[in-house]
Amino acid sequence: MRFYVNVDHVATVREARRTDEPDPVRAAMLVELAGADGITVHLREDRRHVSERDVRLLMETVRTGVNLELAAATDVLDIACDLRPMQATLVPERREEVTTEGGLALGEQGIRTATGEAVERLSSAGIRTSLFVDPDEKTLEISADLGVTAVELHTGEYANAADRKEKDAQMARLRAATQTAIDLGLAVHAGHGLTYENVTPVAAIPLIEELNIGHSIVSRAVLVGMERAVREMGVLIREARSGVLAS
Secondary structure (H helix, E strand, O other): OEEEEEOHHHHHHHHHOOOOOOOHHHHHHHHHHOOOOEEEEEOOOOOOOOOHHHHHHHHHHOOOOEEEEEOOOOOHHHHHHHHOOOEEEEOOOOOOOOOOOOOOOOOOHHHHHHHHHHHHHHHHOOOEEEEEEOOOHHHHHHHHHOOOOEEEEEOHHHHOOOOHHHHHHHHHHHHHHHHHHHHOOOEEEEEOOOOOOOHHHHHOOOOOOEEEEOHHHHHHHHHHOHHHHHHHHHHHHHHHHHHHHHO
């Protein structure tokens, strides 16, 4: 399983004071030193945290791979096609939200059309494409029809489940969606709201090949340092996968 670290919230801390630190590019270097498989970064239309400068420097310095998150109908699509990251993940984006609140609403014609056009442009530029979607069968079918390589399953409802019964139900939903996506020929990634306390069951789903985790790691890094925070999450993921292989 690949383990990507999202460095957006390093930039969030920087922008709280409109200064030049902490630097998400330097953070990404520490993330790689700690053994992560890649860097995820979301360049939003409103540039509320990560800047275009950050992304361009990351493309020059990251030695593993950059997964660039972006919305379909923004100028960031032009930047992505110019920079050609290893992977682009299309996500929904609303100005009033604190962070991404759910998967792409591909059932809406306008969103489906814009997403399809973005996928075509990114693919033509030689960029591996992924869609951030809810674990819903119809949405996965539409994703496959749009020609993407992968989907990233939104794990927020699992992460925010109020009790064990609801959490178990959301885990069952994630497992079913993973199998559906595989049957449709899609690679499966997962992320959103994953923490040191809840990542193990998701990491243990055998067919998921990539996790994207950010806020929890950055939060822990404030207390113990970035390299240690990344290594501790990596250990949890590897232990969960080892259990899968041993079973």
